Amino acid sequence: MWGVAATNGVYSCGSEMAQVEGFSDAWMAVEGGRILALGGDEGSYGDAEMGSRFSGLKASDRNEILVSLSKEWGAELVDLGGGVEVLPGLVDSHTHIVFAAPRHEEFEMRIKGESYEAIAAAGGGILNSARKLQAMDEDLLYEQAAQRLRVMILHGTTAVEIKSGYGLTVDAELKMLRVIKRLKSTFDILIKATFLGAHGIPMEYKSDPDSYVDLVVDEMLPKVVAEGLADHIDVFCDRGFFTVEQTDRILKAASAVGLPSKIHANELGLTGGVQVAVANGSWSADHLEHCSGVEIDLLKGSMDEVYGGTVPVGLPGTSYFVGIPYAPGRALIDAGLPFAMATDFNPGSSPIASLQIVWALGCTQMKLLPAEAFCAISRNAARALRSENEVGTLAAGQRANFFTTKTPNAIQAIPYFMGQNHCHQVFVNGSLFL
Ligand code: NIG
Ligand code: FE
Numbered sequence: 001m002w003g004v005a006a007t008n009g010v011y012s013c014g015s016e017m018a019q020v021e022g023f024s025d026a027w028m029a030v031e032g033g034r035i036l037a038l039g040g041d042e043g044s045y046g047d048a049e050m051g052s053r054f055s056g057l058k059a060s061d062r063n064e065i066l067v068s069l070s071k072e073w074g075a076e077l078v079d080l081g082g083g084v085e086v087l088p089g090l091v092d093s094h095t096h097i098v099f100a101a102p103r104h105e106e107f108e109m110r111i112k113g114e115s116y117e118a119i120a121a122a123g124g125g126i127l128n129s130a131r132k133l134q135a136m137d138e139d140l141l142y143e144q145a146a147q148r149l150r151v152m153i154l155h156g157t158t159a160v161e162i163k164s165g166y167g168l169t170v171d172a173e174l175k176m177l178r179v180i181k182r183l184k185s186t187f188d189i190l191i192k193a194t195f196l197g198a199h200g201i202p203m204e205y206k207s208d209p210d211s212y213v214d215l216v217v218d219e220m221l222p223k224v225v226a227e228g229l230a231d232h233i234d235v236f237c238d239r240g241f242f243t244v245e246q247t248d249r250i251l252k253a254a255s256a257v258g259l260p261s262k263i264h265a266n267e268l269g270l271t272g273g274v275q276v277a278v279a280n281g282s283w284s285a286d287h288l289e290h291c292s293g294v295e296i297d298l299l300k301g302s303m304d305e306v307y308g309g310t311v312p313v314g315l316p317g318t319s320y321f322v323g324i325p326y327a328p329g330r331a332l333i334d335a336g337l338p339f340a341m342a343t344d345f346n347p348g349s350s351p352i353a354s355l356q357i358v359w360a361l362g363c364t365q366m367k368l369l370p371a372e373a374f375c376a377i378s379r380n381a382a383r384a385l386r387s388e389n390e391v392g393t394l395a396a397g398q399r400a401n402f403f404t405t406k407t408p409n410a411i412q413a414i415p416y417f418m419g420q421n422h423c424h425q426v427f428v429n430g431s432l433f434l
Contacts (some may be wrong), residue, residue, distance in 0.1 A: 001394060002411055003088040004038065006395035007043050009118035011383035013303070014336035015373040020411055026086065030400040033188075033429030037396055039174045046396025056090050068347040084424060087159025087374075088400030089189075090355040092380035094262070094313055096196075096346035097152075098145045098179050100132035103347045116322045116349065117268060121240060125348055126166065126200035133166040133176065148345070148353060149187060153433050155354040156423045158401035158429035159190035159382065159391040161262075161342075163234055165199030167383040168299045172220050173197050177229035188428045190391050190399065194262060195221070195230035198242050198250050213246045217253045232283065236264040237273040244272040251280040262384070266290040267318070278302045278310050283336035284384040286313040286342070288327040291374050296328070296335050301339070311384040312337055314376070315344040317352035329366030329376070341373065360418035370412045384402055403415045 001021040012019070029050040030036060037046030044051035080086075106119050106128070119125050133141065135286025145162075152160065162180045167173035173195070180193040197216040205212035224230050233254035237247040241264075253263045260283050265273025267287040274295040277285040285299065291312075303309035314327035332339045341358050344350040352358070355377045362373035382392030390399055403426045407413045414422045426433045 001028070001038070001040060001086040003342060003374070003394050004045070005379070005393040005395040008393075008395045009266065009389040010393050010395065011338050011379045011388045012334055012375050013338045016229075017286060017333055017372040017380070017415045018369050020371045020374065028086075028394070028400070029407070032176060032429035033400055033431075035394060035396050035398050035400050036347040038394055055184065058077070066225070080404055080425075083342045084404040085408070086394070086402050087156070087396050088378050088392060088398075088412060089403060089426070090156045090377050091159040091379075091385065091387075091392050092342050092345070092355055092377075093161050093340060093381040094163075094315060094342035094344050094383040095160055095282065096131075096165060096344070097160075098141055098162060098164070098176050099129055099347045100136040100141065100144075101129075101347065102351065110322075116324075117240060123203055126236075127168075127203065127249070129166040130168045130172070130200065130202070130345055134172045138175050138179060142182050143174070143347060143374055144185065145179055146182060149183060151201065151353045152345070153187075153426055153428070155356055155421055156403040156426060157189075157355055158399075158403075158428055159385070159387065160428065161192040161194055161232075161385055163194040163196040163199075165196030165234070165236075168197070168200060170201050170223065172357035173220050173226070174223060174229070177224060177227075181229055189401065190387060192231045192385050192387070193229060193231045194234045195224045195254075195381065196234040197221070197224075198246070200236065200241065210246065213242070216250060218306050221253055223255065225259065225313060228261060233259045233261050233352075234263055235261075236385045237276060238264065238266070238271050241270045244276045247273070247276050248280065251276070252283070255280065261349045262286060266295070267324070270295070274298055274310075275282075279296060282310050283386055284311040284313045284340070286344075287315055287318070288312055288332075289319055289325045291328050291332075296311070296337070299332070299337055300335050305333075308386075309334070309338070311340050311380065313340045313342055313381075313384050314362070314366065315342055315350065316358055317366055319365065320361055321351065322349050326361075326365045329362060329368050333368065333372060338380045338383055339376050341376040342384075344380060354421070356414055356420075357418065360415040370415050373415060376412055399419045402427050402428060
């Protein structure tokens with residue numbers, strides 16, 4: 001059993017990211033969907049009474065056993081049969097899984113040499129997705145997003161952030177956020193919703209983008225807040241999208257009504273995204289495919305602030321799919337930061353559902369050690385959502401979200417044998433997900 005923490009709410013900075021705690025001959029006690037205690041050969045954490053009850057129970061001829069029960073002894077016992085390793089459910093802190101259709105035609109245009117930015121500037125890209133989403137019925141959008149979410153869970157992801165941003169009108173943005181609200185009510189995993197009305201500038205506002213920002217701030221945001229549809233706000237702050245000034249205005253308006261921010265920063269250039277994120281106390285700055293020493297120092301400086309710092313989030317699936325540089329994950333870790341990674345699952349720049357792929361890309365392309373990349377998609381990704389008290393490690397008090405794998409030496413082998421689904425069984429709040 002890996003990804004164990006002695007206390008709840010743990011995440012890791014810099015060199016701590018390479019450390020993975022674990023137990024062999026492990027057991028776990030679950031009550032009400034939460035971990036009550038866990039342990040193995042080396043001792044136990046959590047409820048002391050459960051620890052003493054379980055200490056004699058392990059089967060020495062098995063690598064792992066797992067026991068799940070309520071505090072009334074023996075209410076339910078799940079023996080995983082040995083030969084498996086157990087890892088905490090992975091955390092995907094940046095996705096766009098509510099969309100109407102894939103963009104196969106743009107995939108082929110890019111293969112032939114067209115750039116992502118040129119396709120977007122010509123009215124494709126995000127605007128292409130927005131036209132399709134605006135025309136699609138809410139139920140169908142929900143069904144498609146739910147199917148994507150099931151695939152993600154079957155690949156070990158048990159906490160997800162989902163953004164709006166393919167609506168770009170008041171009605172369509174609210175429609176997207178209602179789909180996310182419905183996903184929250186039908187799936188038992190942790191889901192966080194992000195309002196990304198400032199994802200693209202609709203064609204009719206191209207000559208006057210500030211009036212689209214007016215719409216986001218004065219009409220969309222109050223409605224989103226009144227309906228309680230978002231946990232955070234996001235802005236695509238980049239060349240050809242929203243400027244630093246526009247981003248600052250949107251983040252301040254959101255902060256005034258209690259919404260924290262996470263932003264898309266520096267995907268297309270060194271455009272000031274990190275500066276505006278840090279200045280506004282954003283919980284994370286995501287993308288960072290362009291990130292110099294100046295940005296790294298700013299992020300490092302943010303760690304001392306009262307709000308707890310802006311987590312740098314790399315999205316290697318996007319670099320792979322679009323063919324742009326990788327975020328400097330190695331340098332961000334070497335600077336002592338709590339680096340995180342996510343899929344960015346979306347139809348334009350990263351049609352990648354599995355954090356196991358992100359894990360592999362983090363190792364081969366960003367030069368992260370397997371254990372560091374694991375940290376980046378579990379406990380540090382939880383930190384990017386300020387949810388490290390609930391998900392990201394196996395610790396007493398956390399949701400009992402975890403997966404089992406039959407792949408030996410899982411921490412090293414999952415990113416090594418890339419392209420397979422290494423999950424054997426996935427558990428959400430202590431129950432098997434089917
Ligand atoms: O994170 N960069 C902005 N948004 C998405 C891509 C959106 C799209 O191309 O549909 C991203 O990469
Ligand atoms: Fe994104």
